[in-house]
Structure formats: structure tokens, C-alpha cells
Amino acid sequence: MKCLxxxxxxxxxxxxxYWIGFGSSHAGENLRLLATGSSTVAPVMAxxxxxxEQAHPGARIDVQTGGSSRGIADMINGLCDMGxxxxxxxxxxxxxxxxxxxxxxxxxITHRDNPIDVLDRARLIEIYRGEVRDWGDVxxxxxxxxxxxxxxxxxxxxxxxxxxxxxxxDQVHSDIIIGDNQQGLKTVAGNRSGxxxxxxxxxxxxxxxxxxxxxxxxxxxxxxxANVTAGNYPITRPLNIxxxxxxxxxxxxxxxxxxxxxxxxxxxxxxFVPVR
Amino acid sequence: xxxxxxxxxxxxxxxxVVSLIAVIAVFLLNESLDTLNRVGLGRFFSDSGxxxxxxxxxxxxxxxxxxxxxxxxxxxxAPLAVLTAVFLRFYAPSPVVDTGRRIIEVLAAMPSVxxxxxxxxxxxxxxxxxxxxxxxxxxxxxxLSLMIFPTITIVVHSGLTAMPQRYIEASLALxxxxxxxxxxxxxxxxxxxxxxxxxxxxxxxxxxxxxxMMVTGNIxxxxxxxxxxxxxxxxxxxxxxxxALGDHRGALYISSLLLLAVVILLVLINEFIxxxxxxx
Amino acid sequence: xxxxxEAVTCTQKQENTSGNICLCTESLCLSYGxxxxxxxxxxxxxxxxxxxxxxPSGSGKSSFLCCLNRMTDLSGSTTVGGSVHLGEHDIHxxxxxxxxxxxxxxxxxxxxxxxxxxxxxKNLALPLTHHGVANKRELSGIIEQVLRRVGLxxxxxxxxxxxxxxxxxxxxQRLCIARALVLEPEVxxxxxxxxxxxxxxxxxxxxxxxxxxxxxxxxxxxxxLAQARRVADHVALFWNVDGVGRLxxxxxxxxxxxxxxxELTTTYxxxxx
Numbered sequence: 063m064k065c066l067x068x069x070x071x072x073x074x075x076x077x078x079x080y081w082i083g084f085g086s087s088h089a090g091e092n093l094r095l096l097a098t099g100s101s102t103v104a105p106v107m108a109x110x111x112x113x114x115e116q117a118h119p120g121a122r123i124d125v126q127t128g129g130s131s132r133g134i135a136d137m138i139n140g141l142c143d144m145g146x147x148x149x150x151x152x153x154x155x156x157x158x159x160x161x162x163x164x165x166x167x168x169x170x171i172t173h174r175d176n177p178i179d180v181l182d183r184a185r186l187i188e189i190y191r192g193e194v195r196d197w198g199d200v201x202x203x204x205x206x207x208x209x210x211x212x213x214x215x216x217x218x219x220x221x222x223x224x225x226x227x228x229x230x231x232d233q234v235h236s237d238i239i240i241g242d243n244q245q246g247l248k249t250v251a252g253n254r255s256g257x258x259x260x261x262x263x264x265x266x267x268x269x270x271x272x273x274x275x276x277x278x279x280x281x282x283x284x285x286x287x288a289n290v291t292a293g294n295y296p297i298t299r300p301l302n303i304x305x306x307x308x309x310x311x312x313x314x315x316x317x318x319x320x321x322x323x324x325x326x327x328x329x330x331x332x333x334f335v336p337v338r
Numbered sequence: 339x340x341x342x343x344x345x346x347x348x349x350x351x352x353x354x355v356v357s358l359i360a361v362i363a364v365f366l367l368n369e370s371l372d373t374l375n376r377v378g379l380g381r382f383f384s385d386s387g388x389x390x391x392x393x394x395x396x397x398x399x400x401x402x403x404x405x406x407x408x409x410x411x412x413x414x415x416a417p418l419a420v421l422t423a424v425f426l427r428f429y430a431p432s433p434v435v436d437t438g439r440r441i442i443e444v445l446a447a448m449p450s451v452x453x454x455x456x457x458x459x460x461x462x463x464x465x466x467x468x469x470x471x472x473x474x475x476x477x478x479x480x481x482l483s484l485m486i487f488p489t490i491t492i493v494v495h496s497g498l499t500a501m502p503q504r505y506i507e508a509s510l511a512l513x514x515x516x517x518x519x520x521x522x523x524x525x526x527x528x529x530x531x532x533x534x535x536x537x538x539x540x541x542x543x544x545x546x547x548x549x550x551m552m553v554t555g556n557i558x559x560x561x562x563x564x565x566x567x568x569x570x571x572x573x574x575x576x577x578x579x580x581x582a583l584g585d586h587r588g589a590l591y592i593s594s595l596l597l598l599a600v601v602i603l604l605v606l607i608n609e610f611i612x613x614x615x616x617x618x
Numbered sequence: 619x620x621x622x623x624e625a626v627t628c629t630q631k632q633e634n635t636s637g638n639i640c641l642c643t644e645s646l647c648l649s650y651g652x653x654x655x656x657x658x659x660x661x662x663x664x665x666x667x668x669x670x671x672x673x674p675s676g677s678g679k680s681s682f683l684c685c686l687n688r689m690t691d692l693s694g695s696t697t698v699g700g701s702v703h704l705g706e707h708d709i710h711x712x713x714x715x716x717x718x719x720x721x722x723x724x725x726x727x728x729x730x731x732x733x734x735x736x737x738x739x740k741n742l743a744l745p746l747t748h749h750g751v752a753n754k755r756e757l758s759g760i761i762e763q764v765l766r767r768v769g770l771x772x773x774x775x776x777x778x779x780x781x782x783x784x785x786x787x788x789x790x791q792r793l794c795i796a797r798a799l800v801l802e803p804e805v806x807x808x809x810x811x812x813x814x815x816x817x818x819x820x821x822x823x824x825x826x827x828x829x830x831x832x833x834x835x836x837x838x839x840x841x842x843l844a845q846a847r848r849v850a851d852h853v854a855l856f857w858n859v860d861g862v863g864r865l866x867x868x869x870x871x872x873x874x875x876x877x878x879x880x881e882l883t884t885t886y887x888x889x890x891x
Contacts (some may be wrong), residue, residue, distance in 0.1 A: 108447070130581075232392075237470070237471040241576070249473065252459060254466075269340035504728065505732065506731060507692070507732065511725065512721070512725075512748075513719075513722040514745065514748050518748050523734055
């Protein structure tokens with residue numbers, strides 16, 4: 063749960079991180095890079111970094127999470143070498159350079175024991191607006207209240223999901239607000255009447271590990287790697303690395319590694335779709 | 339000569355710590371000031387809600403949540419901790435004392451994330467099976483009590499161990515039985531230790547971030563009952579500081595300043611209890 | 619070794635105490651774990667008088683005192699042999715498993731004054747409320763009475779709500795005596811009660827002991843022979859024989875000081891004179 067350490071970031075730590083990140087980019091032999099941002103990108107980045115470090119002794123890449131907005135903010139403030147952002151850049155952010163490293167979708171998840179397998183967009187909107195509060199009203203077990211798990215503001219998964227439902231944050235009724243993907247997965251896995259949404263890659267990975275969750279079919283498309291690759295799944299997004307200046311030196315070497323076959327296999331092993 | 343050296347070293351160390359605290363306080367104040375001037379203190383308590391990106395800054399529900407979490411945890415943990423410490427000091431056979439104390443020390447040193455994870459994976463589902471949504475004020479209080487219980491126990495137990503043996507001799511020679519001695523002599527005699535333990539526990543409870551964020555549901559609202567989700571000030575900072583800009587960021591700094599003030603207040607209250615030597 | 623045992627039995631037979639015997643022990647032995655501290659102590663303590671327990675350090679004086687109100691129960695590893703009688707009762711057999719009834723009848727004052735860190739009032743009221751005195755007026759009555767008895771009323775009567783720790787050492791010790799008296803014990807055990815006090819306070823306590831013996835049986839351990847001469851009616855000399863405390867000689871103060879019968883007593887008295 064690497065992500066957990068970063069969320070409680072104190073400014074003093076940020077200053078330290080700044081010092082490490084800033085000082086080290088110029089360190090030559092002992093190369094150190096700091097990546098911060100999206101908790102969806104972080105596990106991919108961490109695994110890629112591990113492989114890269116093995117191939118390049120002396121290199122060290124630190125990964126910290128805090129949401130895509132942190133990735134953007136840290137990059138703008140010069141606090142990191144790479145920002146991790148799990149969505150497209152907004153017009154106001156276009157001063158940054160984005161490099162897509164993989165594609166992902168957002169899966170709607172419930173507890174494994176929930177009889178529901180499919181939900182359409184209209185039902186989802188009703189659920190997230192708090193208009194439907196009982197699973198019985200959407201074809202599930204009657205009398206079981208729906209516990210709506212929502213992401214905290216500033217998370218790109220939230221922005222994308224609400225964009226898909228065409229809702230503003232104010233319109234959403236949530237019962238539980240969670241931080242990162244892992245907390246979302248554990249919350250839904252621990253609540254038989256919960257509904258939430260997380261990165262498809264993270265959800266599939268958790269499911270393989272035996273976490274009792276179920277990924278719902280949305281608009282007839284199952285949330286699978288194949289459907290994301292083929293563009294059949296309704297909520298997809300790019301996972302980006304952003305930099306202030308066009309990537310050069312160590313960062314561009316790392317990007318080259320990510321786009322190599324070896325990088326692609328790492329990304330696939332984590333259930334994301336690599337960019338070829 | 340060595341004494342002077344020691345004096346200087348200790349003095350310097352103290353100075354470093356004190357000035358660090360001062361630097362943090364000044365930093366927080368400095369970061370808050372712009373926002374305070376622009377938004378005004380009143381709106382932090384009277385706005386219609388908390389959505390800082392839309393200019394609404396009411397942090398009152400989160401203050402209420404933090405205080406309720408702290409108070410609840412202390413109310414649950416403090417009596418248990420005092421009873422445990424008394425048990426270990428006066429009632430438990432000596433092998434139990436040693437293992438008991440060691441276990442409690444391990445519990446006290448356990449990272450809060452571990453408690454949070456336990457709360458998220460075990461406690462919240464249990465509460466959810468009873469009262470939805472599970473992630474709630476109740477879950478937060480229970481996880482925090484579990485966290486501060488060992489802290490308070492250790493401080494109180496140290497107080498009991500450090501208490502002069504002659505109070506016990508005097509009690510026994512006066513034909514007091516053990517229960518009465520504990521209640522009327524021992525506990526009053528170590529109330530400074532109890533106050534210190536509770537202060538430490540309360541400060542840890544109100545400052546706890548990760549564990550609370552994982553189990554309380556993080557909904558910004560004044561809870562109607564124990565099973566409603568709440569968002570603590572600390573969780574709010576952790577959830578939003580990463581991307582907060584402008585007055586939003588300032589508001590989070592004001593929350594931090596508020597937390598610092600609460601902790602200072604706790605220490606002052608403790609100081610007052612300790613210095614107030616004689617009862618009635 | 620033989621000679622000493624003989625001498626002990628000898629003195630016991632010879633002794634002819636006047637008045638009632640309040641406390642007596644028969645072949646009392648005490649050991650801490652495997653280490654013997656007292657052996658074969660048979661003593662007779664007459665009521666309403668002052669018995670001084672004298673002897674060099676390590677002769678088991680304080681250990682002996684602790685046997686009399688079962689403070690020896692405090693550490694789990696002690697074993698007591700022989701018997702202790704308080705009046706007609708065997709304190710181990712007749713007074714049951716719980717030493718509380720015994721301690722109500724046998725009060726104790728320690729070497730260091732040990733008032734509780736509470737007010738003077740609470741120090742004195744605590745044992746009373748525990749033993750069933752709840753009425754405020756009754757409490758005040760008893761507290762005033764015992765404070766007068768130890769001569770503290772004039773000094774602290776007006777500030778009973780002050781912390782007992784604000785008193786001087788001598789006052790604290792008198793407060794502890796008063797506290798031991800609130801339960802109206804028959805016996806008052808005092809373990810070197812003046813050893814931490816200045817001469818003036820010592821004198822006050824000694825005078826107090828002289829006054830209290832009309833109502834209580836007092837056993838006072840002291841290493842100060844002059845004090846024993848000043849306060850004691852009866853004296854018992856303890857000695858460390860091969861690492862174990864033994865009673866060497868007992869008798870009236872006058873006889874012990876003027877005609878000691880055992881050579882250890884003679885040596886001890888001369889060494890101190």
C-alpha cells in the first residue's frame with residue numbers, strides 16, 4: 063500500500079521530496095527520479111521502475127501517489143521529475159507535455175455476492191444521484207440498501223466517471239468517500255451492498271488475487287482488456303506521464319523503456335493496455 | 339567543564355525543537371493569512387457547505403467530527419487503559435505482567451496504517467452487517483480507541499510503577515482492602531500520570547489521519563448518530579492537499595492551524611490538572 | 619550456639635512481667651524465600667506500656683515488627699512459623715486469611731513519614747470512610763480528637779484542606795500517628811519513628827509516646843539506646859546470630875539497663891554508652 067504513505071503528505075515532507083527530486087536529477091551516475099500523482103498509474107510505474115532499475119544499476123525511481131491533480135500540481139511547482147495523470151490533460155494544463163504509457167478503463171464494481179451483473183447508464187445515474195436507494199429497484203435483492211462509494215474530489219477517476227454520467231460533484235449522493243483504488247476495492251469487498259468504481263486494471267488484478275468483487279457489464283461491454291483495446295468499453299482513459307519540458311535525458315530513456323516490448327509486457331501483466 | 343558542555347548541548351537541542359515548532363506554526367499562519375483576510379473567519383463556520391473549489395468553506399462539520407472522534411476514543415479507551423494498568427500492577431501474576439506489558443508496548447508501537455487496514459477489512463464490514471454503510475463515526479472511534487489504549491496504558495502503568503511503595507504500605511497498615519486502596523489512594527495519587535496518558539492519547543487521536551480516513555467514510559456532514567459517516571479535519575487535509583490551490587489550500591492550512599491549537603489546548607489542560615496538586 | 623539458645627530459654631523463664639500480656643509470640647520464625655530472617659522468637663509484650671525493640675542493624679527488629687500485623691504478607695515469598703497471639707487470638711489461625719481485621723487492631727507507623735499526597739482531612743478520613751463512618755459530623759469529631767491527641771490540632775486545625783505534604787517532617791510523622799489512631803487500635807507498632815526527624819521533633823514524638831501508652835500498647839523499634847531509656851517500660855534485645863535474627867534477652871527496662879544478664883546485652887549496652 064505504497065499509496066497510503068503519500069496521502070498524509072505534510073509540507074515538510076514535500077520540501078524534503080523537492081530537495082531529493084531537484085537535487086538528484088543532476089546527479090549523473092546515481093540517477094534518481096521522482097514520480098508523483100495518480101494512484102492508478104502508480105503501481106504500473108512502480109513495476110516499470112523496478113524492471114528499469116534492474117537493467118540500469120545506479121538508477122532509482124521513487125513513486126508517490128496522491129491523485130492525478132497532485133501529479134499536475136507537483137509538476138507545475140517543480141516538485142517532481144514526472145507527473146502521473148490518469149486522464150487527458152485539460153486545456154488549462156496544456157503547458158505540460160503528456161506521454162501516454164498505457165490505456166485503462168473504469169469499471170463499476172460490487173461485492174462478488176451481489177446478484178446484479180449488468181447496469182445501464184441511466185440506472186447508474188439514478189444510483190449516484192441518490193434517487194434509487196434500494197438494490198431491489200435495479201433488479202437486485204429487494205430491501206438491501208445501496209451503499210454508494212465515491213472517490214474524493216481531485217481524483218481523475220472521479221472526474222472521468224462523473225463526466226461519463228454527466229453529473230457534477232454536487233449532484234452526487236455518496237455514503238462513503240474513498241481515497242485511492244486500493245481503499246475502494248477493500249471497501250466494496252467488505253460491504254455486500256456497496257457499489258463503487260475503480261480502474262479496470264486494478265480491479266482485475268485484485269480479482270485475480272482473490273478479492274471478492276465483481277466487475278459489472280456496462281452498455282453491453284464487459285470491462286476487459288480486450289474491450290478497452292478494441293475501444294468497445296464506454297469509459298476509457300489514457301494513463302499519462304507529464305513533464306514540464308519535452309522529455310529528455312533520463313526521463314526519455316525511461317519512456318523508451320516503457321514503450322519497448324519489455325515495458326509492454328509489464329503493463330499487460332498488470333491488466334492495462336500498452337501503447338505500441 | 340563536562341557539565342557546561344552538557345548544558346550547552348541540551349540547551350541547543352531544546353532550542354532546535356522549540357524553533358522547529360515555531361517555524362511550523364509561523365509557516366501555517368503565513369499560509370493561512372491570505373485566505374483568512376480574503377474569505378474571513380466567519381465563513382469557515384457559516385458557509386452552506388464544504389466545496390472549496392466553488393467557494394464554500396464550512397469546516398464546522400469536520401471540526402465536530404474530529405472532536406467527536408477524539409472524545410469518543412478517549413471515553414472508550416481511557417477507563418479500559420486505567421483498569422488494565424491497575425490489573426497489571428496489583429492483580430496479575432508476574433508472568434502475566436511481563437508478557438502483558440510487552441504486548442501492550444508492541445501495540446503502542448504499531449503503525450497506525452495497520453490499525454486502519456484492520457478497521458477497513460475487518461471492523462467496517464462487521465458494522466456494515468449491522469448498520470449501513472459501516473464506515474462511520476463508530477468505526478473511527480473504535481479504531482482510534484484501539485490505537486490510543488496502549489499509549490494510555492503504558493503511561494498510567496509507568497505512573498503506578500513510579501508511585502512510592504510507602505503509599506501502599508500505609509494503605510495496608512490502615513486495614514484498607516486492595517480495591518479501596520486502588521480507588522481512593524492509588525488512582526488519586528497518580529492522577530497526573532492519568533492526565534498525561536489521556537492527553538497523549540487524545541492528541542494522537544485528533545492528529546491521526548490515515549487510520550481515520552480508511553474507516554470513517556469521509557462524508558462532510560455533522561453526524562446524526564454513531565453510524566453516520568464523518569470526515570475528520572486530518573482526513574480532509576490528506577484527501578485534498580495534494581491538488582488544492584489558492585483559497586482551498588489556505589483553508590486546509592487553517593484546518594492544520596486549528597489542529598495545532600487543539601493540541602496546544604490539550605497540553606495546557608493537562609498542565610493545569612498536574613499543577614493542581616491537592617484535591618478538595 | 620547452644621549456649622545462646624539456653625540463655626534465651628533462661629531469660630524467658632526468669633522473666634516475670636507484671637500486668638496483662640497483650641501480644642506474645644511462640645517460636646516465631648520468618649524467612650524470605652530460602653533466607654531465614656528470624657528464628658525462634660518467643661516474646662511477651664505487656665499491654666498499655668511501651669516495649670522497645672533494640673539491637674544492631676540486621677538483627678531482624680523491623681522484620682519482627684512486620685510479623686505482628688502481617689505486613690509480611692506483602693511479599694509473596696515469606697513464610698512464617700510458630701505463632702503470634704493478640705490477646706487470645708492466634709493472628710494467623712483465628713483472624714482468618716484476611717489480615718484486615720488484624721490491622722484494624724494493630725496500627726503501624728513507619729520509619730519515613732508516609733502521608734498520602736492528599737489533604738490532611740482526607741488522610742485521616744480515608745480509613746474511617748472505608749470502615750463505615752460516613753457521617754460528616756462524626757468524621758470531624760474523630761479527626762479533631764486524634765489531632766488533639768497527637769498535639770497537631772493547634773498547628774493544623776485551621777487548614778485541614780491543605781495538602782499533607784506541606785507539613786514539616788515532624789508534623790507529617792505525627793499526622794501518620796494520628797492516622798493510625800483513627801481506627802482505635804489496641805496496639806501501635808512504630809518502626810524507628812524518629813530516625814528521619816530533627817531532635818526537636820524527636821522529642822515531641824517521644825513525649826507523645828509517653829502520653830499514648832495509657833491507651834495503647836506500643837511496640838517501638840529503635841536503634842537509639844538513649845531513646846529506649848527515655849521511653850521504654852520493657853526492652854527486648856535482638857541480635858544477628860550467624861545471619862539470623864534472634865531474641866537475646868527481654869525484660870523490664872530498669873532490669874535490662876541495670877542488670878543485663880546476657881553478655882551480648884552487656885556488650886551492646888557498653889558499646890553504646
